[in-house]
Amino acid sequence: MSIPRPRKIVLLVALVATLALLCCGGSVTALLVGGLTDEGGDELVSSFGCGKGGPIDPDTKLPRIRPYGGEQIRNAAIIINTGAKLKMPPRAWVIAVATAMQESRLNNLGYLGARNDHDSQGLFQQRPSSGWGSPAQVRDPVYASTKFYQKLKTVPGWERMPLTRAAQRVQISAYPDAYAKHEPIATQIVNMLADGAANAVGNSLTMVCASAGQIAASGWTLPASAAVGSGFRTASRPNHQGVDLIVGKHSPITAAASGIVSKVKCDEDHSGRRTCNVDGYPGKGGCGWMVEIQHAGNIMTRYCHMVTAPLVHEGQEVTAGELIGRVGSSGNSSGPHLHFEVHLNNDRSSAGAIDPVRFMREQGAPLGEAG
Numbered sequence: 123m124s125i126p127r128p129r130k131i132v133l134l135v136a137l138v139a140t141l142a143l144l145c146c147g148g149s150v151t152a153l154l155v156g157g158l159t160d161e162g163g164d165e166l167v168s169s170f171g172c173g174k175g176g177p178i179d180p181d182t183k184l185p186r187i188r189p190y191g192g193e194q195i196r197n198a199a200i201i202i203n204t205g206a207k208l209k210m211p212p213r214a215w216v217i218a219v220a221t222a223m224q225e226s227r228l229n230n231l232g233y234l235g236a237r238n239d240h241d242s243q244g245l246f247q248q249r250p251s252s253g254w255g256s257p258a259q260v261r262d263p264v265y266a267s268t269k270f271y272q273k274l275k276t277v278p279g280w281e282r283m284p285l286t287r288a289a290q291r292v293q294i295s296a297y298p299d300a301y302a303k304h305e306p307i308a309t310q311i312v313n314m315l316a317d318g319a320a321n322a323v324g325n326s327l328t329m330v331c332a333s334a335g336q337i338a339a340s341g342w343t344l345p346a347s348a349a350v351g352s353g354f355r356t357a358s359r360p361n362h363q364g365v366d367l368i369v370g371k372h373s374p375i376t377a378a379a380s381g382i383v384s385k386v387k388c389d390e391d392h393s394g395r396r397t398c399n400v401d402g403y404p405g406k407g408g409c410g411w412m413v414e415i416q417h418a419g420n421i422m423t424r425y426c427h428m429v430t431a432p433l434v435h436e437g438q439e440v441t442a443g444e445l446i447g448r449v450g451s452s453g454n455s456s457g458p459h460l461h462f463e464v465h466l467n468n469d470r471s472s473a474g475a476i477d478p479v480r481f482m483r484e485q486g487a488p489l490g491e492a493g
Contacts, residue, residue, distance in 0.1 A: 370458055378423050
């Protein structure tokens, strides 16, 4: 059954386009993609309803999302539509699209002789010799997508796994960590082709926007259910590289997305002291007890001012929503709150910091919601 496409707003855009999405509470958010066009010129496609409008029909005119061309985007649409017809939740669509991006760059690979990995073919490089089906079957995008989802469904707890681990359990690849880098663009493609579905609750078929305590299909969730206080680089605090989430002492702090803990420490104050087991004060300096996590797409999140030593250690793999510490007031702090930062390119410096409010809206996990 063909599902009508979301309404399109035609605009001129620069080389790096902004994908506008109307998410959750009615606020407009933007996802940066590597260029968004279709055969008729550059355009922005507005998506509504966190997936309520359903996926785009692959047989209609589709947009292009650089660096992927029309046929590649059509294959992504087939993957998404197949998942919807199989009643797989939107998190599965993101995993499947990211997997196909790694395996084939969304190309339906035929037999390439020695250039094939053994006899791997199709969108997911499925091997007929390993029981995935005949060569003709694995080159059928609907069949290949169906087999991927069927195998994913047998993986216990796949919904809460890091994307790369869930994909690896299906694919058994020689490069098990390669899938992670595709997660941000796969999320954008799903939002683009399925009415913002990556902003919906990831493991649910209800297609409602993720709210406090829930994990969106993008794989992101709130680090704390709290109001937003001091903002990112405000006029009064131009060097404030994150936002303050105002919540009571000992409230839980959770990982905003799956990743690897890269830093756990008691941050030095301006005097070079590490005194984190006591409340801090304005001007003391330092983050107090803090954690940094590296996520897919070279994104890093930072969590500051914990009340005691964090509950995780460096090198630990954490999943979205996993408890990593509790809110406190250590370091440069005037009261209990979570200072939360988002950095691009795994750049820990201020040069890598971006506005967490905007970023989290784009992931379908808008800050400021209380549980």
